[in-house]
Amino acid sequence: MIEDLYIQKFGRSPEVIAQAPGRLEFIGNHTDYNGGPVLGVAVDRRVSVALAARSDRQACFRSASMEGEVCVDIDSFAPLSGNESWANYPLGVLKELISAGMPIPHGFDMLVDSDLPAGAGLSSSAAFELASGYGYCGLYEFELDRADMARVGRRAENNFVGMPCGILDQGVSAFGDVNSLVKIDCEKELFSRLTLPDDVHFWVFNTAKKHSLVDSLYGTRHQECMEAHRRMQAPLPQAQNLAQISTAQLSEHQDLLGDVLYRRALHISGECERVLAVESALGKGDMATVGELLFESHESSRVNFENSIPELDILVDALKESQHVWGARLTGGGFGGAVMAVTNGQFGQADAEKIVAAYQEKFGQAATFFHTTTGPGASQGQLSAT
Incomplete structure (x- = not known):
């Protein structure tokens, strides 16, 4: 204690x-x-x-x-x-x-x-x-x-x-x-x-890999998003941030952004749309659709935002082929770190070990994993009675 x-x-x-x-x-x-x-x-x-x-x-x-x-x-x-x-x-x-x-x-x-x-x-x-x-x-x-x-x-x-x-x-x-x-x-x-x-579980697979420039890359992505929004204000002055710009509007004005900024902005706008789609699917208890959206999110991170790494991609690909997994994606800022898998209760220790075995076969080193559930938010605690 x-x-x-x-x-x-x-x-x-x-x-x-x-x-x-x-x-x-x-x-x-x-x-x-x-x-x-x-x-x-x-x-x-x-x-x-x-x-x-x-x-x-x-x-x-x-x-x-x-x-x-x-x-x-x-x-x-x-x-x-x-x-x-x-x-x-x-x-x-x-x-x-x-x-x-x-x-x-x-x-x-x-x-x-x-x-x-x-x-x-x-x-x-x-x-x-x-x-x-x-x-x-x-x-x-x-x-x-x-x-x-x-x-x-x-x-x-x-x-x-x-x-x-x-x-x-x-x-x-x-x-x-x-x-x-x-x-x-x-x-x-x-x-x-x-x-x-009910019966939603979280498994976290940690690559223990971090890009040596993770902090600067995070800052660069932040700057790229701000610049993409600045350029989009010419045709869409009412948009106060990237989240207020749809993927359709980005496509219409792609020439203003160029390839890199377009893909960065497309990830953000697409993620905003996916969040709302997940909320709708959860309201129906439709975890299959939720899982598909999680996989789509990771693919956008890989292709558009480029904050994934091969180690994360291999884990997501292996989880996509596993039974009892609804969806998986990198979690956090990216550029290394961990993958979150959302599963039902039938996914267990043996299944997780198969995922890390495939990872080790590919990269020659082990990934770690752990199971977690939801927990309460921050609070002041209670001291033990003396």
């Missing part, structure tokens, strides 16, 4: 604990920062934090999985680099909450622990941000609703960490629930839940 770990690390008991789940991007790849809709699922694995007040003005961070401590002055801190950069996630949230009016009469010691598999596309960064936010609010008796907490996490990652993400990760971590998908209208930042049918 994180309380016991906290005592080991800091020599005293925590005053507040909080947790937030990782998330799987169900469908809506890169639509969030383009103002489109997206569907995500909060999983049953999470990041937990524990905090207690200090008597000085220092904020000190420790990790259950690493040695050492990172300390800053809460009255004057800036983004950290190198081995200390992991603390930028809770520091960015702290900065945003201070800006929102949270009082900080004293410093604190924070411990973070996680059972989220590294590099598996579950957005541990957003979970860390949301868990930190709820931990701070518990320690300093400050209140924010779920939507505002998600916005705080997103701003922390944009402004302090320096990643131009949308609100997908933080929104799903905040609003997730058991047996539910989270739908986010990213333009209006509206959050709702869709009920999943």
Whole structure:
């Protein structure tokens, strides 16, 4: 338990604990920062934090999985680099909450622990941000609703960490629930839940591969989308973002974009249309159609957005040929990472092992996998009774 770990690390008991789940991007790849809709699922694995007040003005961070401590002055801190950069996630949230009016009469010691598999596309960064936010609010008796907490996490990652993400990760971590998908209208930042049918399971296959330029590639795709929208404003000045432009309109004005920008924009517009089609199919309990749309989403990532890699494609192709699999696609930003498979309950360990065996035969190295289910959203936890 994180309380016991906290005592080991800091020599005293925590005053507040909080947790937030990782998330799987169900469908809506890169639509969030383009103002489109997206569907995500909060999983049953999470990041937990524990905090207690200090008597000085220092904020000190420790990790259950690493040695050492990172300390800053809460009255004057800036983004950290190198081995200390992991603390930028809770520091960015702290900065945003201070800006929102949270009082900080004293410093604190924070411990973070996680059972989220590294590099598996579950957005541990957003979970860390949301868990930190709820931990701070518990320690300093400050209140924010779920939507505002998600916005705080997103701003922390944009402004302090320096990643131009949308609100997908933080929104799903905040609003997730058991047996539910989270739908986010990213333009209006509206959050709702869709009920999943019974017997829906998630299997995550992790390639453990990351493109060495993943951060710069993410930023490049962001810039390409902004440029595509800028060019499309000439014929469509009313379109405030790419999500408001249909695939038919893109085709009509393809000459304005050129091949690369057209394909980037086509992925975004197509994803927005697929999200709405998935919502409609879920309303009918039609998981076969949902699965087809997931496969289509991955193909668009491969061809149009070019944020897949051969390792991800091989996994998706193998899953497409497997029984009891409704659909599969890369999950997260892409350029490596993991594939999400949506299956029924008859897909099991032996089936997953066949997938990774095919992967190893192709690439000469193993992929890992795990099974997960839906889980609750971020919250302040309860300390054990003494």
